[in-house]
Amino acid sequence: MGKQKEKKNEWLDWLKALLIAFGLAFIVRTFLFAPIVVDGPSMLPTLHDRDQMIINKISYRFSDPERFDIVVFHASEQKDFIKRVIGLPGEQVAVRDNVLYINDEPVEEPFWTDQTEMYTDDFELEELPGGYETVPEGHVFVLGDNRSNSTDSRILGPIPMDQVVGKTSLRYWPFDRIDIINSGE
Known part of the structure; x- marks a missing residue:
């Protein structure tokens, strides 16, 4: 017993x-x-299709996003997107002659290396969906690193922070490219 x-x-x-x-x-x-799998080429050369990353869901509960953070957000009920924060609340965003301007000041994008040949069509924030003069409070303006092949704020408009799942910087797959991707990388 x-x-x-x-x-x-x-x-x-x-x-x-x-x-x-x-x-x-x-x-x-x-x-x-939470894990996320990169789907598509919109973040090349930084992230590749099928890269697997970890989303930090708590980071923005204690701090605001910073320029060049890589974030995951709900693009629709079925789909999350991964993009880079370019514009913060209250900022005017534009690209002219392949140069990023924030509040009419040129801003270097340190994640684009000399070898990177990326092209961004000219735009002004006012011309995009919503017709905003500046990024609204509680929103961020996001772009993919591969600007010629990215569905981002140029199409979706500024992203509400309540749609942002979190920040991601840890790539854990494939093993030969495991690393922490810094915001300015």
Whole structure:
């Protein structure tokens, strides 16, 4: 009889441990961190199609986004996009002759290397969806690094912060490219 009771207790202990593990995994994934797979070429050369990254869901609960952060946001109910923050609330954003301007001042984009030959069609924020003069409060203006092949704020308009899932900088797959991608990289 004693051995059966010990076995039953052992199974209950295992069941409790598994339930706690699943509960913690659910909490971590729902509120703290989650994986995302890059889908498409819109963030080349920084991120490649099928790169796998971790989203930090809590970073913007304690701080505001910074220019050049890479963020994940809900583009629709079915699809999340990953793009780079370019414009912050209250800023006027434009690209003229392939140069980014924030409040009419040229801004260097340090993640574009000399070898990178990216091209951005000219635009002014006022010409884009919504016709905003500046990025509205509670929003960010995002662009893909591969500007010639990216659905971003030029099409979607400024992104409300309540649609931003979080910040991402840790690439964990493929193994040969594991790294932490800095905002200015």
